[in-house]
Every structure is written in structure tokens, then in C-alpha cells.
Amino acid sequence: MNLTKRTLSTAVATALLGSVMALPATPAFAGQPSAPAIEAAEYEARLVVKREAINDRVTYETIKVPAELADQKAAELLQDPSVISVERAQLMYTPTPQPAQNRSQSQSYSQNANSSSEAPLYNDAMYGDQLYFAPDDLNNRNTRLAETHRRLAFDNTIRVGIIDGGFKRSSDVSYEDGYSFDHGAGPEFYNSDPGTTCTFRDPSEEDNNIHGHQVSLVAGALTDNAFGISGASRNVALVAARTAGCNGVSFDSENAEAVRWLAGETDTQAPPIEPVKVINMSFAGEQQCPSFLQDAINIARSKGIVVVVAAGNDGADSNNYSPANCNGVVTVAATRAPGNVAGFSNTGTNTRIAAQGATMPVLDGDDNPTTISGTSFAAPLVAGTIAATLSDRPNLTPAQIDTMLSQSGKPQMVFEGNSAKDIGAGILDGMLLLDAAGVPREVIAAQSALAGDREQYADALNHPKAQTFLANQTGGQSACDLYEIDGRFASNAAQSDTLAFFRVNQGEPLDPRGATAVIIASDSDSDRLVITQDDADLASSYQLGIAHCDLDTGSNCSVRDTIKAFDSANLNKPASCS
Amino acid sequence: MFEHNKTKSHGGKFPLSITLTSAIILSACGGGGGDDSGSSSSQTGITETPVTLAIPEGTNVQQTLNGAIQSIKQIRGDQYPVTASSEGTTLTIAVGDLQALNADARFEVMTNQNTRYIVSVVAENTSADALIEQARALAESSANAIVADDLRLANVALELKYLGGQITNAQKQMSQASNSSTVVTAAVDLSTHVDDITRILADNAATESQLQLAIDNAQLAISDVSEAGGAVVDRVRLTVNELLDTDLPSDIDATYPVEFVTEAGRYSRFMTTEFGTLQSDGSFTFKTEYDFLNSVFPYAN
Numbered sequence: 001m002n003l004t005k006r007t008l009s010t011a012v013a014t015a016l017l018g019s020v021m022a023l024p025a026t027p028a029f030a031g032q033p034s035a036p037a038i039e040a041a042e043y044e045a046r047l048v049v050k051r052e053a054i055n056d057r058v059t060y061e062t063i064k065v066p067a068e069l070a071d072q073k074a075a076e077l078l079q080d081p082s083v084i085s086v087e088r089a090q091l092m093y094t095p096t097p098q099p100a101q102n103r104s105q106s107q108s109y110s111q112n113a114n115s116s117s118e119a120p121l122y123n124d125a126m127y128g129d130q131l132y133f134a135p136d137d138l139n140n141r142n143t144r145l146a147e148t149h150r151r152l153a154f155d156n157t158i159r160v161g162i163i164d165g166g167f168k169r170s171s172d173v174s175y176e177d178g179y180s181f182d183h184g185a186g187p188e189f190y191n192s193d194p195g196t197t198c199t200f201r202d203p204s205e206e207d208n209n210i211h212g213h214q215v216s217l218v219a220g221a222l223t224d225n226a227f228g229i230s231g232a233s234r235n236v237a238l239v240a241a242r243t244a245g246c247n248g249v250s251f252d253s254e255n256a257e258a259v260r261w262l263a264g265e266t267d268t269q270a271p272p273i274e275p276v277k278v279i280n281m282s283f284a285g286e287q288q289c290p291s292f293l294q295d296a297i298n299i300a301r302s303k304g305i306v307v308v309v310a311a312g313n314d315g316a317d318s319n320n321y322s323p324a325n326c327n328g329v330v331t332v333a334a335t336r337a338p339g340n341v342a343g344f345s346n347t348g349t350n351t352r353i354a355a356q357g358a359t360m361p362v363l364d365g366d367d368n369p370t371t372i373s374g375t376s377f378a379a380p381l382v383a384g385t386i387a388a389t390l391s392d393r394p395n396l397t398p399a400q401i402d403t404m405l406s407q408s409g410k411p412q413m414v415f416e417g418n419s420a421k422d423i424g425a426g427i428l429d430g431m432l433l434l435d436a437a438g439v440p441r442e443v444i445a446a447q448s449a450l451a452g453d454r455e456q457y458a459d460a461l462n463h464p465k466a467q468t469f470l471a472n473q474t475g476g477q478s479a480c481d482l483y484e485i486d487g488r489f490a491s492n493a494a495q496s497d498t499l500a501f502f503r504v505n506q507g508e509p510l511d512p513r514g515a516t517a518v519i520i521a522s523d524s525d526s527d528r529l530v531i532t533q534d535d536a537d538l539a540s541s542y543q544l545g546i547a548h549c550d551l552d553t554g555s556n557c558s559v560r561d562t563i564k565a566f567d568s569a570n571l572n573k574p575a576s577c578s
Numbered sequence: 579m580f581e582h583n584k585t586k587s588h589g590g591k592f593p594l595s596i597t598l599t600s601a602i603i604l605s606a607c608g609g610g611g612g613d614d615s616g617s618s619s620s621q622t623g624i625t626e627t628p629v630t631l632a633i634p635e636g637t638n639v640q641q642t643l644n645g646a647i648q649s650i651k652q653i654r655g656d657q658y659p660v661t662a663s664s665e666g667t668t669l670t671i672a673v674g675d676l677q678a679l680n681a682d683a684r685f686e687v688m689t690n691q692n693t694r695y696i697v698s699v700v701a702e703n704t705s706a707d708a709l710i711e712q713a714r715a716l717a718e719s720s721a722n723a724i725v726a727d728d729l730r731l732a733n734v735a736l737e738l739k740y741l742g743g744q745i746t747n748a749q750k751q752m753s754q755a756s757n758s759s760t761v762v763t764a765a766v767d768l769s770t771h772v773d774d775i776t777r778i779l780a781d782n783a784a785t786e787s788q789l790q791l792a793i794d795n796a797q798l799a800i801s802d803v804s805e806a807g808g809a810v811v812d813r814v815r816l817t818v819n820e821l822l823d824t825d826l827p828s829d830i831d832a833t834y835p836v837e838f839v840t841e842a843g844r845y846s847r848f849m850t851t852e853f854g855t856l857q858s859d860g861s862f863t864f865k866t867e868y869d870f871l872n873s874v875f876p877y878a879n
């Protein structure tokens with residue numbers, strides 16, 4: 001593809017500049033623990049050799065050479081006509097996690113947030129602090145994972161690849177497979193495994209970097225195990241691709257190889273595996289996307305794999321950071337729980353979506369509760385939500401996911417005096433993502449007409465022109481004054497049965513055929529019905545009910561399964577109606 | 579990437595940056611001295627210097643090398659119109675008019691100063707840039723994506739008719755199913771063309787004319803889908819016109835066919851100057867008379 005060529009020319013220019021100046025790419029942030037890594041990069045160069053093989057295949061090989069011999073080696077390699085290109089690998093960094101927040105601050109969010117009486121979905125100890133699970137009453141700015149999860153059966157196991165470093169054994173995370181591509185290359189990938197090495201750290205500090213562990217927690221922690229946090233998806237099979245050492249630094253050559261491995265390619269140093277469906281890379285390097293990484297992403301995408309990456313934590317333009325600026329990735333920015341973009345988050349025209357990435361509940365190295373911030377943790381929240389969607393729709397393609405994401409964002413909150421940041425479609429709403437995927441919503445007998453799968457049109461239905469339209473049709477009611485009755489609650493109803501909204505006198509049996517019954521609205525050929533606020537207000541004087549049964553004979557009319565009370569007091573209107 | 583493929587700026591910046599790079603490297607080498615950046619010596623005493631140049635088609639690049647050029651050998655890419663010639667210490671790389679979408683060549687250049695330059699040339703088919711952008715968008719598009727705006731507008735209108743009591747839920751669902759069927763039926767040929775384009779983009783030997791032909795063939799299929807989307811809008815036009823201050827025309831596809839909006843990386847018939855203003859970030863603001871549409875489409879402000 002021409003785009004690959006474009007990226008190649010820039011990447012090679014970057015590599016050449018690197019070779020001229022004998023320096024790796026500028027670290028993306030201050031204070032990174034990578035001075036030893038930079039020193040090593042100055043002493044050792046990694047050349048990624050792209051070759052034409054038989055049958056028009058392309059192979060990749062990474063060759064390590066002393067830095068001062070890099071150009072000589074590259075020149076030697078390039079004399080082979082089968083060599084397509086030689087690029088020098090650059091360092092990539094796990095974006096510096098922001099300091100752990102005081103847990104009492106986290107609790108204050110909980111206290112000020114959702115006051116729903118709904119029972120917690122999961123029994124995980126920190127579930128209540130995971131505000132991205134909360135219902136949509138935090139100024140309408142979060143991912144609503146609890147509601148999202150309730151729509152899903154999680155029958156399909158979705159494999160999710162985590163390319164990172166700092167994986168540790170924990171009661172809240174399990175891995176189906178894993179491999180270390182560097183820093184002790186081989187099948188062992190946990191920090192504590194004897195085969196893994198922490199080259200630049202005191203071995204006693206090897207558990208300091210648990211970045212990959214915390215990323216994995218957010219994406220797919222073991223859920224409902226009364227411990228730790230709840231994963232953004234359930235029934236995920238995590239695959240750990242360890243490319244970063246204990247200082248959180250990796251080479252993009254290994255990251256590209258890890259992408260190919262997770263895509264099921266066989267020409268990597270690791271034994272082939274079944275491809276994953278989602279890849280998460282919480283890395284950032286202030287550089288162009290190298291062609292070998294772009295090639296790897298293209299391969300993954302061509303195999304139906306969604307690649308999710310962090311935008312970076314420099315509060316800068318995400319277009320200047322790899323892999324965020326690679327084509328075909330889902331670049332994720334970070335917001336805070338109230339919905340404002342986190343100041344540390346990179347943003348830009350290539351940012352696809354945002355999710356909470358500040359004050360994220362996770363476990364520390366001792367499996368104690370803590371919080372952490374960074375686009376590193378917004379990305380796996382999105383990756384996990386995509387995995388959850390795939391559990392119900394496993395055949396969705398990356399292009400379809402892209403389209404769905406564009407329809408699944410909610411506006412950011414912008415405080416006075418600030419300006420909006422470019423976060424693509426907005427803050428990911430899991431419910432809208434499932435709507436876009438065609439996953440049916442839970443049948444609710446009665447709800448606001450703006451709720452349910454009509455929620456995605458709320459802005460339009462509340463527009464002044466729409467309000468005038470509806471007022472003309474309904475005698476003055478707006479969309480906020482309308483409720484929808486859904487007759488599908490009645491599992492024992494026949495297709496020919498009538499759906500009816502009715503009233504009876506207080507104290508009388510709730511029966512649409514009863515002596516005091518009055519049918520207020522009905523439809524004999526549909527399973528949905530719209531009623532107005534005026535209809536609902538009759539509750540002050542009458543019992544109101546919904547029936548979906550044979551009103552002519554009454555043969556299947558029963559409060560057991562085809563008649564329900566209409567309780568207007570429990571009907572919440574969307575935030576847009578307040 | 580469907581909506582946020584914003585890498586055009588990268589393409590625009592390349593030639594200048596690469597030219598500067600090549601100037602730095604080669605002139606540094608031309609300056610002589612044992613501590614040249616960008617080169618190293620092998621055990622044979624030959625200074626090895628890899629160089630990469632990205633050169634737009636129809637242009638030449640000249641560089642002064644370290645020493646008089648003694649030989650030029652083409653290692654790779656002799657099937658492309660990329661040539662290397664020399665005069666004294668000056669190397670000239672010329673890229674002719676490219677048909678190939680991807681063209682790379684490589685030359686080994688020896689000078690009398692025991693310097694071996696391995697010059698890799700990425701020949702840029704600049705005339706194909708827009709074509710490739712459109713092809714990529716097509717390759718990742720479905721019929722529903724091409725007429726997404728039409729389907730969404732129709733859905734909003736149908737919801738209003740349902741909520742207003744003009745139609746029942748059953749009638750609404752039948753209309754939505756009919757709309758979907760209309761688009762699917764019209765898109766029978768589209769997937770074949772999309773597959774062709776995908777195959778060509780992945781083929782390193784593909785040419786500009788092959789891609790142009792594939793897009794032209796796909797355009798006919800896109801027109802069919804556009805017409806279907808227009809029919810969908812026409813079915814709710816009267817309702818939509820009640821929500822606008824300026825009526826949409828009947829047979830909207832004849833007046834405003836679906837087109838690819840490069841800046842937004844998506845298809846639409848509404849993102850035109852007739853309806854509003856395209857912003858630099860790919861979002862769109864509809865004119866006052868079409869303000870209702872600002873609330874309908876996610877990309878609108």
C-alpha cells in the first residue's frame with residue numbers, strides 16, 4: 001500500500017536521523033526511568049530487515065549490532081536485492097502512570113456519584129469505585145459498563161492480547177498464554193519467573209513495574225470473584241506478549257513482532273498461537289509509525305483483529321506519537337470520571353475515542369487496592385468493551401468496529417474557561433456501542449420514550465423543531481413527556497393479542513376486562529405503544545396497568561405473565577429531559 | 579479507518595524533510611574526515627554509507643558524494659523508471675512518471691575514496707495520493723456506511739412519526755426493514771468491487787491505472803447505493819421538511835448524490851457547502867435553515 005510506503009520513507013528518515021545523531025527517539029515525557037535504556041540504545045542498534053521471500057511472502061528479522069556498526073551492517077544487508085528495507089528500531093515507553101491517588105478521594109467520587117438503588121452487578125471488592133460501570137447519571141459521561149454487561153451473555157470467549165511488560169501472578173488475573181520477546185526472551189513472562197530479566201534494575205525491584213498487570217486488570221480482571229476489580233469484559237482469554245522490561249521500555253521492533261505473533265503469524269521467535277481478536281498496546285513514542293509496525297498492524301487488521309492503543313500522556317498532539325499515529329488503530333484518550341479530558345492525555349485528529357483513564361481502581365504489587373491514571377488504562381477499558389461486544393458479535397470486522405465507535409461517543413464535559421479537546425467520537429458509551437452492533441436491549445415493560453435504543457436519537461428528538469412537531473401531533477407533549485410500553489414482557493402473549501394500557505379503580509383487580517377497567521391506549525398489531533405524561537398522571541387517581549393478551553376472551557390475561565402494573569414513580573427520565 | 583484517518587499531513591511533509599535529510603547525510607559524507615556521521619568502515623577499509631531518499635515522480639535529486647563516482651550498480655527495482663547517473667562526484671537520481679503505486683529501487687555507488695553508498699530510493703507516486711485515499715476509504719466501507727446519513731435521518735423521522743402517533747411501531751419497523759432492504763439490494767455489486775480494490779491495494783506490483791479502473795467500476799456500484807439511499811430519504815421527505823426551514827428537494831439523489839468527503843474520511847450527500855460548513859477537524863456545521871440536522875448526525879456541531 002502506498003500508505004505503507006509513505007510511512008516507510010518517514011520511518012527510514014527517522015532511523016537515518018537516528019544513525020546520524022546516534023540517539024534514539026526523544027522520550028515522550030519527563031522523568032521516565034529509561035536513562036539506562038537510552039544508554040543501551042546508544043551501544044546497541046536493532047535493525048529490522050524486511051525481505052521478500054518465496055511465494056511473494058515478506059519476512060521480518062531483527063538483527064542486533066553495536067550502534068557504531070549499524071550503518072555498515074545496514075549497507076551490507078541492502079546489497080541483497082531481496083532485502084526490501086532496513087529500519088532501525090526505536091524505543092517505546094509505557095506512558096508514565098500518574099501517581100496513585102489517595103483512596104479517600106476515590107471514595108468521594110463514589111459518594112457524590114450514582115445514588116441508584118440498583119444492586120451491584122458484581123461482588124468484586126472495588127466494583128463500587130469503578131465509576132465507568134455506574135449508570136448514566138454522572139452527567140451522562142461514562143461508559144455504563146454495568147448496563148452494557150447486563151445485555152450480554154458472554155457466551156463466546158474472546159482472546160485479548162496485551163503487549164506490555166510487568167506481568168505478575170495475581171488472584172485477579174489469569175493468562176491463557178504468554179511469551180517474552182525481550183529481556184529474557186522465552187516462554188516465561190512473569191516478573192518473578194527466573195527466565196525473565198530486569199537488565200537495568202536491581203532484581204529486588206523487579207516487581208516495581210507492573211504496568212502490564214494493571215492494564216490486564218482493567219481489560220479483563222477475573223470478575224465476580226469477590227476480589228479486586230471487575231474486568232471491562234468477562235470471559236476473556238488474556239495473552240501476555242512481554243516486550244518491555246522492568247523499566248517499561250521496549251523496542252518497537254519487538255512490539256511489531258508481538259503484534260504479528262498475536263495475529264497468528266508463524267515467522268516470529270515465539271511458538272505460533274491461535275490469533276487473538278483484540279490487541280492492546282499501551283505504549284507511546286514521540287516518532288512516526290515505523291513501516292514494520294504498520295505492516296504488523298495491517299496484518300492484524302486483515303485477520304479481523306482490532307488494535308487499540310493509548311494516545312500518550314504528554315498533553316500533546318497524538319499525531320506525533322507512535323503507535324497512536326499508525327493507520328488502522330483505535331487511539332484512545334483519557335478522561336476523568338466527570339467527563340472532562342484529563343490534562344495529561346494526548347489528543348488530536350487521530351484520536352478515535354476516549355474513556356476514563358484517571359483515578360482508575362487497580363491493584364498494586366501486593367494486590368492491595370490503589371488507583372492509577374494514564375491513557376495506558378483508558379485503552380484497555382476500550383479494548384475490554386470491544387471484547388465484550390465481540391462476545392455477542394464475534395464476526396464484526398475492524399472496519400465495522402470503527403464505524404460503530406464513531407456512533408458510540410458522548411460529548412466531553414468542558415469546564416468554563418477551557419476548550420474542548422479532539423477526542424474523536426467522544427467518551428465511549430458501551431450501551432451505544434451495543435446498539436450499533438445490533439445487540440438487543442433488555443425488554444422493559446415501560447420506560448421513557450427517549451430511553452432504550454431510541455437513546456441514540458435523543459438530541460434530534462429533543463430539538464426545538466422536533467418538539468414542535470410532537471406537540472402538534474400529541475396535543476402539546478414533547479419527547480420527554482412520552483413513555484413507551486413494550487409488550488414483549490409478556491412471554492405468553494400470542495402475536496394476535498392486543499397490547500393495552502389501561503386503568504382500574506384503586507383497590508380493584510388489575511384486569512383490563514374488569515368492571516372498572518378503561519382502555520386508555522391500545523394496539524392490536526404491534527408490541528409497542530406510546531403513552532403520554534397525561535396518561536401516566538392518572539396514577540394519582542387510578543391503578544394503571546399494561547396488558548398484552550387476548551382482550552376479547554381474556555383467555556391468557558393474567559398478572560402472572562401478561563399483565564403488569566404501570567408504576568410511573570419508577571420511570572426515570574433521561575438526563576437530557578431535566 | 580473510517581472517520582479519523584488523518585495522515586495526509588504526513589504525506590505532504592515528506593519530500594522536504596527527506597530532501598533535507600539526504601542533504602545532511604551526503605554532505606556530511608562529502609566533507610570527508612574519519613568521523614562522518616551516517617557511515618562506518620568495514621574491515622576492508624571501505625566506508626559503508628546507507629542512504630534513503632524519497633523522491634516524488636517526475637523529479638531529480640542531485641547529490642555530491644565523497645569522491646569521484648567510479649561505478650553504479652542497480653541492486654533492485656530495475657522495472658521502475660528510476661535511474662542513477664553520475665558526473666564526477668555528482669550523483670543524479672531521476673524518477674520518471676510512475677504507474678506503480680509502490681516503487682522502490684536501490685543502487686550501489688562506489689567512489690574513488692573507498693566509499694560505498696547504498697542508495698535506497700522510495701519513488702513516490704504523488705499523482706496517486708488522492709486515488710489511494712479514496713480507495714482505502716472504499717475498501718473499508720459497506721453499503722450502510724456509504725448511506726449512513728440517509729438511514730439515520732430516515733430513522734429519526736420514523737421515530738418522530740411513531741412517537742407522534744402517525745404510525746404504529748409495526749409500521750415503523752416495516753419501514754425500517756424496507757429501507758434496509760432497499761440499500762442491501764442496491765449494494766449487490768459493491769462488495770465485489772470492494773474486494774477488488776482491497777486486493778489491488780495489497781498488491782505491491784499494482785499500478786495507478788489498475789486502481790483507477792477499480793475505483794471507476796466501484797463508482798457505478800456506489801451510485802446505485804447512493805440512489806437507494808436517496809430513495810430512503812425521499813420516503814420521509816415530507817416529515818423531514820417539517821423539521822427544516824428549507825425543504826429538501828424531491829429525488830434528493832439527483833440533486834445531492836453521495837460523495838466521498840476527503841477531509842472527513844466518509845461518504846455523505848449532506849456535507850456540502852449547500853448545507854453547511856466543513857470544519858478543519860472533519861466535523862460539519864449545518865446552516866441555520868438546516869439546524870435540525872446538527873442534532874441528527876454525530877459528526878455535526
